[in-house]
Amino acid sequence: MARKDRAPTPPKRPQGPQRRSTPSAPRDAAGQRRLLYILAASGLVALAIVLGVVFLAGGEDEDLAATMEAAGCELKVVPAQVGDHTAEVDATDDPKWNTDPPTSGPHYPVAAVYGEYDEPLQIAQVVHNLEHGAVFVLYGPDVPEATVAQLREFYADDRLGMLLAPYPKLDDEIALGAWTVPDDFEPGGTNGTSYLATCTAYDEGAFEAFRDLRFKGPERFPRESLEPGIS
Numbered sequence: 001m002a003r004k005d006r007a008p009t010p011p012k013r014p015q016g017p018q019r020r021s022t023p024s025a026p027r028d029a030a031g032q033r034r035l036l037y038i039l040a041a042s043g044l045v046a047l048a049i050v051l052g053v054v055f056l057a058g059g060e061d062e063d064l065a066a067t068m069e070a071a072g073c074e075l076k077v078v079p080a081q082v083g084d085h086t087a088e089v090d091a092t093d094d095p096k097w098n099t100d101p102p103t104s105g106p107h108y109p110v111a112a113v114y115g116e117y118d119e120p121l122q123i124a125q126v127v128h129n130l131e132h133g134a135v136f137v138l139y140g141p142d143v144p145e146a147t148v149a150q151l152r153e154f155y156a157d158d159r160l161g162m163l164l165a166p167y168p169k170l171d172d173e174i175a176l177g178a179w180t181v182p183d184d185f186e187p188g189g190t191n192g193t194s195y196l197a198t199c200t201a202y203d204e205g206a207f208e209a210f211r212d213l214r215f216k217g218p219e220r221f222p223r224e225s226l227e228p229g230i231s
Helices: 029-070 123-131 145-157 204-211
Strands: 074-079 135-139 162-166 174-180 193-199
Touching: 029 074, 029 193, 029 204, 123 135, 123 174, 135 145, 135 204, 145 162, 174 204, 193 204
Parallel strands: 135 162
Antiparallel strands: 074 193, 135 174, 174 193
16 A cells, blocks of 8 residues: 655846948968967867867766766666657556666656555656656665665655655666756757666665756656655
8 A cells, every 4th residue: 555645735238230341451371370270279169168068968977877886776877768648557568668667758647646655656657757857766575674764764855756666576676767858958859868776775875866866857847746645
C-alpha cells in the first residue's frame, strides 16, 4: 500500500543616422593586413567563447559523473526520447526506452502522485513525472532495510518533486533518474538529456548532487505542483 503525503491547500538612447564618410584614397597594403589580423583575432575570440560554453556544459556532466563514481555509482547519460502519451499504464518495456528504469520517452498521460511508496509504481506514469521535472529514487527488493531507511530520510529531507518507491528489476541496486532540457528548450528540436545513476549503497553527497537535476524537465510546471500528494 502506498504511503502518500497529504496534498497542500490550493493555493543607447536611439541614435540618429550618421553620415558615412568615404575615404579619399584606398587603404595601403599594410593597413589591409592590419584589418585582416584584427578580423582573424576577433573570430578566434568568438570561437573561444563558443567552445568555452560547450566545455562548461560538458564539465557539469563530468563533475556529476565523477561525484557518482566516487560514491560507487554508475552514471548513464543518454539523449532523451520523444515524450508522447502512447504508453499503457501497466507498460514495463518499450522499444523507445533507452534506459531501465526508463528516464524519458513514451509515458502514460497521467503522472504518478508524488510521494513515498511501499509498493512499486507504474513506471510508465513515473516517466511522466520526470517530464515535469521530477527525480525518482527506486530500489530493488534485495537492498538492505538499513539502506532503505537512509533513502527514506533522504526523501523526507526534501520531498518536492521526488518519488521514492521499490522497483523489483533492480535487485540489490538503487536507481536515480531525471530528464532535463536547456532553459531555452523549444518542442520540435532536441528532446533533452536523460540521466540514470545506479548505486549499490546510499551516499548523501552523491544523491544530493543528482537531486539538483530537478525542475529542468521538458514541461515546466510551478514547483508547488510537484508537492507530495499531487500528480
